[in-house]
């Protein structure tokens with residue numbers, strides 16, 4: 370069955386167009402024309418843009434809001450945050466994970482994201498024993514995606530060790546651990562979990578160079594012949610120093626020398642790179658998975674976007690710890706961190722007259738679609754009908770012509786300007802509110818109350 374929508378304004382490959390009539394068949398755009406007669410289509414007011422792909426999420430961390438913002442005994446850091454995070458996840462049941470993920474996904478849809486790359490490593494029971502269904506947690510993530518309608522790329526994580534050189538995992542990590550053989554069985558269960566979802570994708574994610582060895586990394590790369598490959602890399606200086614101590618090389622340098630990094634890969638964070646690593650990484654056509662709000666929250670450092678963009682590097686954005694879910698806010702933070710670093714303005718651009726909001730948006734659509742391996746990121750025939758419609762009545766759009774709409778959205782109006790959202794052609798958000806908002810919020814509140822009262 371086909372549906373027809375008529376958008377007052379839509380942002381197509383060649384820019385803003387009026388009266389754009391879109392036909393959706395089985396979730397995919399099958400016809401599209403501008404300056405079209407309405408011809409029975411449902412009219413949608415506002416500015417329609419492709420939904421942003423969220424290329425990096427740990428959904429369960431959404432439940433940690435406000436729990437790691439208190440000064441500890443000595444030197445708070447990424448690593449002390451991680452201890453708090455491990456304590457939080459230690460008690461989560463599959464029901465909790467599903468309830469928290471559903472809230473995170475509702476918020477993503479209400480705030481500009483239409484696909485999520487779930488970097489999924491909370492696999493086993495609280496005592497570290499696998500669930501009777503090895504993919505239990507993957508089924509819960511898929512259920513949350515199905516309930517909310519968000520597009521899903523599930524990235525089951527291989528996690529084997531506590532640090533470089535195959536260090537024994539800690540108690541706090543026992544729920545993550547698999548050897549490559551069990552990981553590949555889990556990957557099959559993840560595929561089964563995703564099978565009922567519309568056009569879900571499944572990739573793999575060796576967690577980080579800290580959590581694998583060269584042998585286990587090779588084993589899973591050999592077995593996964595297609596699909597996205599995501600890895601955390603060079604987020605913290607301790608990780609860089611430990612990698613140098615172990616191998617004599619920095620993490621990105623080591624990876625580029627020892628793995629076939631290409632356009633299937635997404636390197637999450639890649640915060641700490643030398644000029645040479647930056648250039649080499651850009652040449653691989655891999656995507657840098659930037660998570661600016663989380664990187665600020667965790668004190669990671671600032672990605673050198675200016676040099677990377679100049680080298681032609683690809684990037685997309687992720688909400689990572691989900692401490693604040695906000696698609697335009699991630700783009701804004703990315704640019705603002707560059708401004709603070711370089712004491713300059715409009716850094717994430719390369720040409721005079723270029724719109725910063727538009728460049729950030731366009732790059733993140735392209736990079737996110739590539740990294741998540743789904744046909745998204747553009748309003749065009751053959752792509753999923755994942756569409757975000759902004760409120761044309763928002764005051765920040767009042768004085769601006771269409772040339773300025775994306776800048777006004779990214780730098781001013783922000784996430785509250787999202788009015789209507791379609792995923793696979795289905796209307797999931799109306800008047801800024803997801804259709805499952807109340808039920809998902811109620812279930813989330815009950816889960817958190819139980820967890821934090823215990």
Ligand code: NGQ
Nearest residue numbers: 427451577601604663667689
């Ligand atoms: C994660 N998060 O997997 O959730 C990590 C923390 C680790 C970030 N890296 C765990 N931001 O890296 O060991």
Ligand code: ZN
Nearest residue numbers: 427488601689
């Ligand atoms: Zn992460």
